[in-house]
Amino acid sequence: MIEPLALRMAQHIKSVVPDHPASVAVLQHALAVLLNMVFITGLTLVISVFTGHTREVVTIMAAFAFLRQMTGGLHLKSGMGCVAVSTLLFTGLSFIVLDHKWTMIATIMSMLLILLFAPAGIENQTRIPPKYFPLLKVLALCVVGLNFYFSDPVTAVSFLSQTILLINFRR
Template sequence: MIDAISTRLATGIKNTVSDHPASHAVLKFAIAVILNVSFIILLTLVVSLFTGRTAEVGLILISFALLRQVSGGMHLKSGTACVLFTTLLFTLLSYVNVSNMYVEIMNVVSLTLVLWLAPIGIERQTRIPKRHWTKLKIIAAALIVSNIVLCSPVIAASFLAQSISLLISWRGVKSL
């Protein structure tokens, strides 16, 4: 679905502005990324209105996205699969309500995985030179450490899910 929409929109742009400097493939990719993120946010928020977990979903959307941007991780083969899986994951994570001890365990596991693996799988998605990737790792670690102060169960669960994505990517299951 996302692929078809992004193809049609990219074709429309190229037909309307034929001398646009971006190629059809570049436009299609950029549009697909925007649609993917937009659909994840919209669908997850709509579901949260029915579940009554909008505040928790908001925390998850922000925390997961921030950690994802600096740490990388696994990608699914299709945008539609990504939207459906992520919406389901975020909805389930919004129900995490555990004691502070489990929050800290999730934080420690996430921090360990990030310090070990991040950033991973970002080679084709960033213009940040490799020499700065250590800084990305430090930022990712700082995000997780911040939840030691906040002690939010849903943020800890969000960080853990993203950190597991790094492990899956490292193990070689880069596209599901």
């Protein structure tokens, strides 16, 4: 559903502005990424209003997205699959409640996974040269490590879920 909608939008843009420098394929890809993000965010927020976990969901999505930019992770092939899985993940995570001990354990586990696997699968997803990937790992460790100070269980759960997606089981 996302890809055909993005294609129709790209074709419309190209018909209105035929001399636009981007091809239909490039526009389609950019629009698919944007639509994916809008659908995930919108659907998750709507569900969170009904569950009463909006604050948790916003924190989870922000922490997840921020860390994902530095570490990468698993990508699904289908845009709608990504919307469904991400929405279920963020909504489900908003119901998890950790005490201080488990918040610290989740933070330590996230840092270990970053040490072992980050960055993962970002080679074709970023313009950052590979020589800076070790810096991304250090930055990700610092970001996650801040949770030792803040001790936020919602952020710890979000970080842990993101870092689990760094593991490539196909290796």
